[in-house]
Amino acid sequence: MFIGHLPGAYLIFRTATPDVGKLAFAAGMLGAVAPDLDMLWFYLVDNRAHHHHAYLTHRPVVWVAILFAGLALRLFHPKAGTLLAFFGAGGVVHMALDSIVGKIAWAWPYSDYSQPLVVVQATNSHWILSFLNHWTFAVELAITALAIALWLWRRRNSTCVQSSDNG
Secondary structure, rough: OOOHHHHHHHHHHHHHOOOOOOOHHHHHHOOOOOOOHHHHHHHHHHOOOOOOOHHHHHHHHHHHHHHHHHHHHOOOOOOHHHHHHHHHHHHHHHHHHHHHOOOOOOOOOOOOOOOOOOOOOOOOOOOHHHHOHHHHHHHHHHHHHHHHHHHHHHHHHHHHHHHHHOO
């Protein structure tokens, strides 16, 4: 998944939890991109020796644990727990989206087995071109277009509500 993490998370959080507060929503969006922060390690430290999906940040159990830790924390600190839960949920969304064409080890630490839902064949001179020319990238573009449409619709409706409240 190249461009679909933020738009996909936006669609999920805005439709599943439309009235969530701004901070919780932001935490979810941050969680949706946080797993790819491992790209800094991948390029700057690991010298591309291992695929970044093999790093701890791409283990679903980590994000599920963060999600459940947030839910538990809500019992004692509702605001902090909600933020942590949304951050973890964003990471889970990232893992689900990466599972479409990426290898994510859902059973780790019990198993390292990983298999993408769809295999993108190397059909071009560079792997990025193979992904960009594969039909799954059109799905990412559709997710992005839907997210933009929802954002515009919500923006227009909130403007209409504000102007009718003032009139």
